[in-house]
Amino acid sequence: MTEKIICAGFGGQGIMAMGKILAMSALREGKSATWLPSYGAEVRGGTAHCMVVLSDGPIASPMVEKADSLIVMNDPSLKRFRTALRPGGLLLVNATLAQCLGTSRRLRVVKAPLTQMAIDLGLEKVANTIAIGVYLGLKKIIALSTMEKSIEEVLAHRPNLVAINKRALEEGFFFAQKLNKSR
Template identity: 35%
Template sequence: MQSEVMFAGFGGQGILMCGKLLAHTAMQVGYEVAWIPSYGPEMRGGTAYCTVVISDRPIGSPIIKNPAHLVAMNRPSLEKFAPVVKPGGVILVNESLIPVRSGREDVDEILVPATGIAKELGSVKAANIVALSAFVARSGIVDFEAMREAVREEFSGKEKFLPLNMAAIDAGRKSALEQPETETA
């Protein structure tokens, strides 16, 4: 089994780190993983995205045109990538910044006000962790507690950010689980 998750948003939203944390978690629990960034001029303020491939066997193509899931942190990302997500996947929409929907009926679309939640918790910088947590809780792609461990590890040495991000994890899961699952066609 192979699954691919695309994280997309503005440069500066912690998109790449979000993907890295998922990849790290998947590696820790024994999967083969690859984290593939977009690199280049789009890193500067434009759309940043990365794809995480998780598999139980060696990963072949790192070129993923149709990911299984999408975490969209801003509107251009949702508009650009929602159409290519495979049917049956999760599309997470950062509701705080995205006033539109994916328009897909064959996916599990969840609306998470990641930026708003993070702001309430104390810093919009934690929006990526809110989204990651919500996505992992909803998709079950990796063990939730393992993901929490990976985040904890990432912020070890940056102790003052730890409580914020731990709170972001709880808030993200809550937001994802309180929404009813979309009926997929």
Template identity: 40%
Template sequence: MQTEVVFAGFGGQGVMLAGKILAETGMGLGKEVVWLPSYGPEMRGGTANCTVIIADEPIASPIVVHQRDSVVMNRPSLEKFVPKMRAQGYAIVNTSLIQVKSERDDITVVDVPANKIAIAAGTGKAANMVMLGAYVGATGIVPFDALLEQAKHVFQKKPKSIPVNVKCLKEGYKLGQAKGK
């Protein structure tokens, strides 16, 4: 069993971190994981994306053309990555910034007003955690408790930021769970 998910958005939206927390959670559960960033000039403020692969078997190719899932935080990401998804995948779409709809009817789309939820929780910066929570809620790719623990561990250095991030993960998770499987 192997699942690939692309996290994509503007530079600064925290998509790389969201992917890293997911990969670390998977690793903590004894799974095989790969976190592959897009790198290059686009790191400096343009679009950013990373691919996370979680598998039971050793991962062969880290390069995936047709990923199963996508977590897209802005419109260019939706337009770039959702068409590449395999059928039956999950697309978590940040509707705070994306007004258009995907035309795909063979995937599960989870609409998440991530920025709105994050701002209500205390900071718009944590929109990535809303998206991550929603993704885990929709797919059940890792147990939510394990994700929470890993996120707390990652934010240890800034203890003040833990409550808002946890809150965003939980809000997202609820939304994802409701719309997912």
């Protein structure tokens, strides 16, 4: 199994944390992982993306030219990276901030109101963690409990945010479970 992921949004949406949590979780489960962050010139408010590769074996390069999964948090990221998704890949779109219009390639498109779900939880900044939960619920390549441990580690310097991020992860996971049942 090798899974190539691009996470993209604007600076301040937790894009780097999203990739780091995915990579750390894979490592916790004995898989190989790479995480390649890329910040736009403006950083907060500018474009930010990261590339994550997860594999059962060695990884030759952290660069992702054609992703298996693309998680986009806003319209500029969708426009910039949609051609980097391989045919048949998963396109997870934050439907609160991005409009996914028709595409000519066969993709598995999942629209989730990530930012609105985060606002409903009480903290808009956990939209990234909800996205991870949705992704995990759709792909099932890492255990939910492993992701929770990685969240604890990444947020060790902000212990007051651990509980809400775990809840956000679970909300996203259960959102995906409902989608899977309705298919």
